[in-house]
Amino acid sequence: DAKTTQPTSMDCAEGRAANLPCNHSTISGNEYVYWYRQIHSQGPQYIIHGLKNNETNEMASLIITEDRKSSTLILPHATLRDTAVYYCIVRVSITGTASKLTFGTGTRLQVTL
Amino acid sequence: EPEVTQTPSHQVTQMGQEVILRCVPISNHLYFYWYRQILGQKVEFLVSFYNNEISEKSEIFDDQFSVERPDGSNFTLKIRSTKLEDSAMYFCASSVRGNTEAFFGQGTRLTVV
Numbered sequence: 001d002a003k004t005t006q007p008t009s010m011d012c013a014e015g016r017a018a019n020l021p022c023n024h025s026t027i028s029g030n031e032y033v034y035w036y037r038q039i040h041s042q043g044p045q046y047i048i049h050g051l052k053n054n055e056t057n058e059m060a061s062l063i064i065t066e067d068r069k070s071s072t073l074i075l076p077h078a079t080l081r082d083t084a085v086y087y088c089i090v091r092v093s094i095t096g097t098a099s100k101l102t103f104g105t106g107t108r109l110q111v112t113l
Numbered sequence: 114e115p116e117v118t119q120t121p122s123h124q125v126t127q128m129g130q131e132v133i134l135r136c137v138p139i140s141n142h143l144y145f146y147w148y149r150q151i152l153g154q155k156v157e158f159l160v161s162f163y164n165n166e167i168s169e170k171s172e173i174f175d176d177q178f179s180v181e182r183p184d185g186s187n188f189t190l191k192i193r194s195t196k197l198e199d200s201a202m203y204f205c206a207s208s209v210r211g212n213t214e215a216f217f218g219q220g221t222r223l224t225v226v
Contacts, residue, residue: 034214043117043204043217044156087156091212098144098161098168098211105155 004088009108012082018075020107022088025069032093033064034101035073037084044087044103047073051093078111085109115139117218119205125224126195134190134221136205145188146206146215147180149173156204162188163211195225 005023012018034049087106
């Protein structure tokens with residue numbers, strides 16, 4: 001799986017948008033970009049994923065650059081409950097095979113009042 | 114909302130003892146995974162399981178580890194002879210297909226003394 005690079009930590013004021021960047025310059029054509037988060041020591045929580053188009057769901061938006069070498073996860077209105085470690089993961093997608101997730105160290109997002 | 118459930122939430126065991134960690138994946142999911150996280154470290158992949166056999170395993174998953182789906186609902190991880198370094202959070206995950214998003218349980222904290 002391609003390696004990803006994320007900032008170690010970020011701060012965001014409550015109510016503001018949190019923009020979390022991720023570089024994945026060696027991504028391959030059959031690899032998706034996944035975002036998970038981990039609140040304290042709980043199980044990782046799936047947020048969103050995409051291949052090349054921008055994606056949005058009830059939790060977040062994912063913006064992937066045209067060359068697919070980087071992406072940004074956007075939490076539109078961060079709350080204190082969004083304080084967590086956010087993982088950007090590039091994952092191969094082949095129909096019929098179990099594809100593991102390779103976690104890095106992620107970005108520790110601290111949402112403040 | 115369906116979720117992956119893990120029991121127990123915390124288990125303390127003596128070194129050399131066998132432990133079985135239990136997981137109930139989401140009911141229509143076909144792919145199952147175990148991950149672990151040693152305190153302060155990354156989430157690490159252990160094993161993936163599909164169609165009653167191991168699909169992939171990491172170097173961590175040595176002969177001391179085994180997985181089983183004993184019935185239609187449970188997925189278990191057995192450690193035959195625990196070592197101090199097996200102390201970690203163990204997370205079970207499941208997905209509908211191998212290349213779709215995986216959902217994680219809340220984990221079992223294993224403490225080996």
